[in-house]
Amino acid sequence: MKLEIGFGTTPQIVELPDKNVDGILYPNEVTVATTGAEEVNRSLSHPIGTRSLEEIVKGKERIVIVTSDITRPMPSHVVLPQLLERVYAAGVKPESITIVFALGSHRTQTEEEKLHLVGESVYRQVRCVDSSEFDFVHMGTTPGGTPVDICRPVAEADCRICLGNIEYHYFAGYSGGAKAIMPGVSTRAAIQANHSRMVRPDACAGKLEGNSLRKDLEDALVCCPVDFIVNVVLDETKQIVYSVCGDIITAHRAGCRFLDRFYRKEISRKADIVLVSQGGAPKDLNLYQTQKALENGKYAVKENGIIVLVGSCREGMGERVFEEWMLRADRPSDLIKRIETDFQLGGHKAAAIAMVLEHAKVFLVSHMEKEFVRNIFMTPFSSVQEAVDQAFEELGAEASVLVMPFGGSTLPVVGDT
Known part of the structure; x- marks a missing residue:
């Protein structure tokens, strides 16, 4: 069979033997x-x-709308005109x-990128800024000890509205909801304090209740309350197929339940x-973002198997500390320690x-230099077909294959677990 695999703005074609393919994990069919x-x-x-949103914003003088940056597929240009019409x-x-x-730890954006994200009409009407352009206001501390330090326009607003898209997140359980605040508009130190919980067993994809990291970032809302959210679920073409509005916890949970119907994929065995x-x-701009697909892929691969990770990574690693850690380690176990x-x-x-x-x-198909990829403990390829052929060469002609064309969104689960 021939399959089209997303790679930057130019997909690649790969051919696989039908008998080896255990499954292609496309989203479930959900009627909307x-x-x-x-x-x-x-x-x-x-x-x-x-x-209603109209009741919430009436009489407010400093309304802030927090939305995603260029590394996220959130279609702000679709949501904002509908939202602003009601606010006006x-x-x-x-x-x-x-x-x-909400930049979190990401790079600043150009004005052209901001315009692209919100659309020209909104960009001309409303002030659009990066969270990193401002100082931060200390608004309190969570019970877990995380400082709630929020960029000034958000901290000083008398009405906070947060936008986001909901997908699986490898340690916060799901994206969306309170993540617009923490880490979205928080300081690096605050993000580090919250994210340090990622090593705990309860911090994993698809888990909200009992996830200590998720609880901590939602505890931040006590110090920095949010009045209203608009969170959307996207299909594989990045079209909005479901939207939830309202309370930042209750509405978010409703969105997560829909996401499970759409993207949670049961498999009979690992491959x-x-x-x-x-x-x-834009999800594969750099390895920092492409790692999300690798994280979900790990749930589907056998011990000592091979993950062929496909991501353009035109912007390289995407984060300075991430790159420094990967390059300074002598072996993956050093990073875990x-x-x-x-x-x-x-x-x-x-x-x-690690x-x-x-x-x-991990076989990495990307635009990054081959020697650089080897230095970060992966095997480099420029073509998906070459990588797959090499995987069969190493594991044998009978090796089973699972394909995850939208790996950052799709969560494989073995059996009924």
Whole structure:
């Protein structure tokens, strides 16, 4: 069979023997009544756990809308016009609104990127800024000891609205919800304090209840409350297929339940070879983001199997500390030991990759220099077909294969677990 695998803006074609393919983990078929802007409008008319958006914003003078940066597929340009139409209808003027891009630990954005994210009409109407452009305000501390240090426009707002897309997250359980605040608009030190919990067994993909890291980031909401959220679930073409609005916990949980119906994939057994992609741009801009597909792929591969990880990584590693950790280690186990005593943001991604490498080889199909890839403990390839052919060469002609074309979104689960 021939398959198209996402790779940057130009997909690659790979041919696999039919008899070897255990499955292709596409999203489940879920019937939806509305999509796109129409679905956003439906959810805005039916908020979960809050009053209407119009009631919430009425009379507010400093409204901040937190949304995702260029590394996320969140379609802000679809959601924001629907949202702003209702905010304006409540009597709020554009000059009372600030859109803040939640950078977390990511790089700053160009004005062209900001315009692309929100669309020209919104960009011309409303002030659009990166969270990193400001100082931070200390708003308190979570019971777990994480400082709640929030960028000033968000901290000083009298109404906070958070946007995001919901997908699986390898230690926060799911993206969306409170992640817009922590880590979205928080300091690096605050993010590090929260993310240090990633090494705990309860911090894993698809888990909310009993996830100590998720609890800590939601505890931050006591210090920095959010008035309203709009969270969306996207299909493999990045179209909105479900939207939830309202309370940052209750509405988010409803979105997570829908995501499970769409992207949780039961498999009968693990495979010798797992071919996994982020699905192409923008999710595979760098290895820092592409790692998410690797993390989900690990749930599908046998011990000592091979993961063929596909990601353009045109921007390289994507984070300075991440790169430094990967290059300074002599072997993957060094990274696991280091994270236990010296947690650093960026280093956490290196440790997560190392934990995968303890159990499987990783063949990386990317634009990165081959020698550089070897130095970070992976085997480099420029073509998906070459990588798959080599995996069969090493594991034998009868090796089983699972394909995850949208690995950052799809969570494989063996049996009914």
